[in-house]
Amino acid sequence: MTDSNNPIEVEFEATSEGRYHRSELITWWDQSALLSAKVLVVGAGALGNEIVKNLALVGVGNLTIVDMDIIEHTNLARCVFFRPEHEQKFKSEILAAEASRMNSDVKTAFYTCPIQELGDGFIGQFDLIVAGLDNREARVWLGAAAKRTGRVWIDGAIEGLMGKVQTFVPDGPCYACTMGDKDWEALTKRLSCKLLGVEEMEGGHTPTNATTSSIIAGVQAQEAIKYLVGKKDYFAIENKVWRMMGEQMATFFSIVDISEDCPFHYDFIETKASAQLPTTIGQIWKSAGQSDQAVLGFYDDFILIEGCKKCGGKSKIGYKDLMKRQGMCKSCDTELNIELFSRIQASDTVSQMAIIPEYWPLKTLVEFTHDGNATRYLLERGTK
Ligand SMILES: [Zn+2]
Numbered sequence: 001m002t003d004s005n006n007p008i009e010v011e012f013e014a015t016s017e018g019r020y021h022r023s024e025l026i027t028w029w030d031q032s033a034l035l036s037a038k039v040l041v042v043g044a045g046a047l048g049n050e051i052v053k054n055l056a057l058v059g060v061g062n063l064t065i066v067d068m069d070i071i072e073h074t075n076l077a078r079c080v081f082f083r084p085e086h087e088q089k090f091k092s093e094i095l096a097a098e099a100s101r102m103n104s105d106v107k108t109a110f111y112t113c114p115i116q117e118l119g120d121g122f123i124g125q126f127d128l129i130v131a132g133l134d135n136r137e138a139r140v141w142l143g144a145a146a147k148r149t150g151r152v153w154i155d156g157a158i159e160g161l162m163g164k165v166q167t168f169v170p171d172g173p174c175y176a177c178t179m180g181d182k183d184w185e186a187l188t189k190r191l192s193c194k195l196l197g198v199e200e201m202e203g204g205h206t207p208t209n210a211t212t213s214s215i216i217a218g219v220q221a222q223e224a225i226k227y228l229v230g231k232k233d234y235f236a237i238e239n240k241v242w243r244m245m246g247e248q249m250a251t252f253f254s255i256v257d258i259s260e261d262c263p264f265h266y267d268f269i270e271t272k273a274s275a276q277l278p279t280t281i282g283q284i285w286k287s288a289g290q291s292d293q294a295v296l297g298f299y300d301d302f303i304l305i306e307g308c309k310k311c312g313g314k315s316k317i318g319y320k321d322l323m324k325r326q327g328m329c330k331s332c333d334t335e336l337n338i339e340l341f342s343r344i345q346a347s348d349t350v351s352q353m354a355i356i357p358e359y360w361p362l363k364t365l366v367e368f369t370h371d372g373n374a375t376r377y378l379l380e381r382g383t384k
């Protein structure tokens with residue numbers, strides 16, 4: 001609706017009418033900043049569809065979408081981009097294609113795997129991360145990876161007519177800071193179930209609907225826009241949670257504090273260089289040009305699973321998140337011994353072990369410490 005008595009609007013209407021003209025009437029809008037922005041959207045379900053819809057409409061120029069799930073019939077009632085002919089196709093693939101179709105200014109990419117498989121080095125490539133996830137495990141991982149790489153991320157969650165949005169910044173509380181003992185227990189249990197191949201307890205059957213996801217993702221996208229154009233003073237949900245109780249249409253903020261015991265707070269260390277993932281652990285020192293005295297450290301859980309004592313078989317080493325079903329002997333169903341390695345020396349026997357690329361994320365950050373100095377190094381494996 002326009003007001004013909006308002007001279008400002010009349011003046012603008014007489015001038016150019018580019019695609020983003022109405023957005024650019026907002027005094028602080030910066031379309032070029034949005035067009036050059038690189039945003040990672042994690043989750044392509046009800047929230048992900050709405051997040052991508054908003055970011056693509058306003059012309060965020062580069063969207064990368066990650067989701068491992070396929071489109072099911074019930075998604076059609078909540079996801080604006082999904083049609084009956086898309087059923088059984090990957091959510092991230094369809095969402096990426098449809099976003100570019102809606103606005104050809106938007107370049108998209110997609111990945112059909114859990115976010116943990118892409119690695120913290122992958123997270124570090126983006127200006128901002130916006131998440132619409134359905135499980136705590138992925139949120140904890142993403143929160144830690146964002147902290148480590150100094151990235152801001154905006155989390156959204158929905159249940160019934162309720163929803164919440166929280167923006168995490170590198171020097172503030174992280175997702176895990178808000179977790180209590182019970183949450184940690186549930187998370188540890190879920191991770192070990194995955195290793196043993198036991199069916200996961202948490203499923204995607206949370207009650208949700210299209211209106212709740214649209215409101216929550218709308219708030220996430222709005223905060224994303226402010227961040228991307230550098231409008232920091234309007235950035236409203238930093239270090240707090242914005243909650244909506246849809247039944248009463250009540251909204252409120254709650255403050256989140258940094259937890260002193262949280263294990264995911266890292267000092268920022270510059271990433272020195274990168275290299276292709278070598279074939280043995282020991283070769284990582286050479287690839288990184290490090291002396292044998294340097295200690296190699298891993299950020300996420302890095303484990304050794306021993307071969308079966310009854311059936312023989314080789315031990316395997318890799319990232320716990322990616323070693324699904326490897327904790328059990330395939331022949332005799334015995335639970336295998338697991339050892340956690342957060343730091344390795346070049347002289348340790350595990351340094352002789354072969355690297356199995358499928359147990360390594362696409363882009364992983366590792367840390368070398370030598371004489372009290374820490375340096376960070378990026379290891380990249382070839383795409384599958
Ligand atoms: Zn924390």
Ligand SMILES: [Zn+2]
Nearest residue numbers: 308311329332
């Ligand atoms: Zn066995």
